Amino acid sequence: MAAATAPTVLHAPAKLTLGLRVTGVRADGLHLVDAEMVTLDLADTLTLRPGDGLEVEEAASGLPVPATDDNLVRRALAAVGRTARVHLVKRIPAGGGLGGGSADAAAILRWAGVTDPGVAAALGADVPFCVVGGRARVTGVGEVVEPLAHRDATYTLVVPPFGCATPAVYRAWDEMGGPEGASGNDLEPAALRVEPRLARWRDALGEATGEVPVLAGSGSTWFVPGAHPAPTHIVVRTVSSSEQAPRSS
Template identity: 65%
Template sequence: MTVTLLSAPAKLTLSLSVVGVRHDGYHLVDAEMVAVDLTDELEVSDGEGLEVVVPDSGLEVSDDGENLVARALRLVGRTAHVVVRKSVPAGAGLGGGSADAAAILRWAGWDDVAGSVVLGADVPFCLVGGRARVTGIGEVVEPLPFEERAFTLLTPPVGCLTQDVYRRWDEMGGPLGAHGNDLEPAAVDLVPALVRWRDELGDAAGCRPKLAGSGSTWFVEGEYPGEGRRVVRTLPSA
């Protein structure tokens, strides 16, 4: 049996502005994203079925037909047995599920970046990788020159559901984030405990952390290793 190994890098959203809402309720964004060297690994072989192997994180990952890997296989009309070995935490704002789906699309030779948004707003960027400006609802990906940078992440043991954060943002009247991410006020209002981990990372780094996407991960630029913190580096596009 031939096994193909795929790598699925996480994405880090360095800035995010919500610039409008479409008639169908989808939010329009203007964001800068980078791929980082925190990766899930996928093993693809003949057959059918999906196994998701997750370290003891306290967060659940769906392994049923609604998992993004299963949906990506359906989108490209392929069948395969896939084992996903998770390192990117779920509900952390790092696009782990989207990265897994993008890895399957690349494996299948899918190159319709804008069309991949049917799987999720982060999938188009994860398909392109590197560093990019992302607009629309996520389907417009404009590559930017690669910059070699390091960041320190702190992911709390609580997750944030993207749809819940956007809903709270709407309920709050669309607040502007003062720290480069318009979703931060909504995420903190929804999960007040996030402040504790923000302050913990801020104390370690000596600067004010930013929220990654819809959360729950906080990040700062630079290397500040320590308990519960992970140093990552940017990756160029494949």
């Protein structure tokens, strides 16, 4: 009898956008950005076995994650011409702007040995960074990733039980005349216009920590520096790109 094939376990770390400037708009309507992103120790886990299919286990609060062909895991597998039966444990809250779906797709690309930024960018604007990981300057529409030296840092996150639609936030940014965010995130004023409930979560985090919260990308996560444990807070640390490599068990 042939020995059973051991499953492959992939680590899919979240990303945090520390700052984001919108630098222009392309002819096709896509916005150009200049952002700093870091990889976090908050991560999904993908267990791959022979076969085909996707099962999603929700291990964190957030928006529902459907196990359909639109899921970025399925799309990434199709993009690299591979099949697998995948058990996905979601620890990154969906809809919070922490790149959970992008991280899952990037884990599949790394497993398949595909690092072409064009393939990654076709799946989503955050996927190229999630493939590289660590700390990086991200420009263009997300496809240009310039690795930066790793910095150990700790952050406290608050993830509201709702998401912010990125296209709606950019549309509001355009309608507002392209405001500059005082905190270093140009999308913050537009996100607050699209989803006014964000203000309550920002204020609660600020009052609890004494820090000025910053919106992560287009939202809906707020973050502050340092560790401030509380039932509604998620304390995370940055990790280097070497800590997100796939591993087998």
